[in-house]
Amino acid sequence: MKMEFGESSAANPSQEIIWAKLVPSDSRYSEVELRLDEMVICSDVMSPSFDKQEWCKVTRNYDLCSATIQNKSSNTILVDEVAIPSEDSIVIKCGSEIIPGPKKEGYLSYRFEVMSPQESIKEQLKICLDVEHAKCSICLNIWHDVVTVAPCLHNFCNGCFSEWLRRSQDKHSNVLCPQCRAVVQFVGRNHFLHTIEETILQADPSLRRSDEEVAVLESLASIQSNLVLKTGKKLSRKRAHSSLNEESEELELPCPQCGAEYAGFLCNPNTVHLQCHACGGMMPSRNDIGVPQHCLGCDRAFCGAYWHTQRFGGSDSHPVCCHETFKPISGRTISRIPTLAHENNWHEQNITERCIRQMGKTLQDVISELLIRLNNREIDRTRMQLNHSEMITAGTYVCNECYDKLVSFLLYWFRVSMPKSFLPPDASKREDCWYGYACRTQQHNEEHARKRNHVCRPTRGSNM
Known part of the structure; x- marks a missing residue:
């Protein structure tokens, strides 16, 4: 049978x-x-x-x-x-x-x-959605890389609204929502709606735009993270260069460079600001300097590197991140395996740690060697859980969270490229799990996580 x-x-x-x-x-x-x-x-x-x-x-x-x-x-x-x-x-x-x-x-x-x-x-759980509610009111197509504006919460294509933003700033003091004409104070990418956008296009491919249209939209897109266009909050503080007996006045000062000049730069009334993901502080959005303001791994804004170059160390009214929160990959050191490595499987993390010790190396030695291979394009980046993975090099600025993801990715390749004979005896005798790194059972079944090797590619459905 x-x-x-x-x-x-x-x-x-x-x-x-x-x-x-x-x-x-x-x-x-x-x-x-x-x-x-x-x-x-x-x-x-x-x-x-x-x-x-x-x-x-x-x-x-x-x-x-x-x-x-x-x-x-x-x-x-x-x-x-x-x-x-x-x-x-x-x-x-x-x-x-x-x-x-x-x-x-x-x-x-x-x-x-x-x-x-x-x-x-x-x-x-199934959600019904009218596709008419998922269209940009500027181009009248399904959103592409959707952004949301506040406080009205209307949604647009990143490229469409970026172009609207540029034209509005050239002609008007305020940026108005293209749909309801409310004053826009904030705009940011909406990752939740981006998932819905992809689901709609998968369900009905006829709604997809041509490659040429997508290329034009992406060339116009300038919104990478949260932009603060106008604050509704007034801060009571003195200008940095005012005399002590001068009365304080109500000023809209989103960042230190709105009230004083640092490193030769002073914000003007139309300067767009970025909100730091780590500390919540503000910094001017600038592309005239060589200092990154966005993590290439997650597209979120971080202020540590920017204010470090501006020689501003923070104040009571303007928090500033530690320089360590956002720095080049090559400038980082690591002494322990991240908890998210090997899909949070601590049995596999322990085996990797033992392998490194057996080789007489430190974790930092291994990561440095793997970064050289990454720079030389010797590592397949398909499983790298970072945005713009093809652009990542040792000199790329990333946040702490994305650095842990990168290290976890590199340790996966460290293990899969290692001959089985190099593994500890108890680890080399294990059979590969059918589902490999994608196995969900390893997350909640301790015995299965220990018994099978999960640092391998899924083989379920293959003709082996």
């Missing part, structure tokens, strides 16, 4: 929330969704009658994180390599391997996965 695919015998399954799945090792076949506390699973088999046959019953246990599987077929089945005769039962946990036959060859295997409450809810 050869298993083709699994199917549930439950009636009206759409009325129940999915609490677990049987995930096939071959992605060409469907997952078996478990929606009831007790479900009998049927399968199509290669037989003269082509009838569907029962092969197991899965019953949810009271702990809500395990189940009992009963063999309902006439053959022996394998559960975690243990033979289960007909009508016998065994407890299965998240990550358990189930083969509906007496041997591995010729049968499609399944992995039992318990879904978290959040995942169960996500399976049921």
Whole structure:
């Protein structure tokens, strides 16, 4: 008998929330969704009658994180390599391997996965959206790299509003919303709506613009992070060069260079300001200097490097970030593996740390060597979880969070390029997880995280 695919015998399954799945090792076949506390699973088999046959019953246990599987077929089945005769039962946990036959060859295997409450809810959540509500009122197309203006909260394409902003600043004292004509005080990229924008275009590709139109929009786009165009708040403080007996006056001073000249620069009334993601302070948005103001990994603004070059150390009314929060990759040092490395799997982090010690090197030595390989384009950047990944070099300015992501990416390549014989004995004997680095079970199943190697590429569905 050869298993083709699994199917549930439950009636009206759409009325129940999915609490677990049987995930096939071959992605060409469907997952078996478990929606009831007790479900009998049927399968199509290669037989003269082509009838569907029962092969197991899965019953949810009271702990809500395990189940009992009963063999309902006439053959022996394998559960975690243990033979289960007909009508016998065994407890299965998240990550358990189930083969509906007496041997591995010729049968499609399944992995039992318990879904978290959040995942169960996500399976049921569907949002209906009228595409007319996802269009830019300037170009009348679906948003591209959507930005939101405040306080009116209308949304536009980044390129469309950037061009509107440039023209408004040339002709008017205030920037007005193109849709409702309210005075715009703030504009920033909206990452949540960007996800919706992508979902709409995937659902209806006919709404996509041509490559030429997208290229024009992206060439016009200038909004990388939060821009403060006009503050509604007045700060009571003295100008930096005023005499002590001069009375304080109500002034709109978003940043220190609005009230005083530093390093030869003084803001004018139309200067656009950036809000620092780390400290919340303001700095003028400038492209006339060689000092980066945005992290290339996340596009957020950070003020530490800018104010360091302006020789301004901060004040009570104007906070300034430490220079260490935003600096070149090559200027950073690291002594411990980031907690997010290897998908937060501390077993893999421990193995990597032992490998480094065994080589007689420090973590900093390894990262420095990998950065040279990165600069020489010797490392595939597909899995780098940073924006503009192709532009990242050792001289790139990044924030602390993006640096940890970069180090985690480099340590993945350190491990996958290492011969298995270089691993500690207990680590080299482990089999690769089918799902590799993408495995979700390693996040909540300690035994599975320890037992299988997850620093590898997913192989589920491959012809191996």
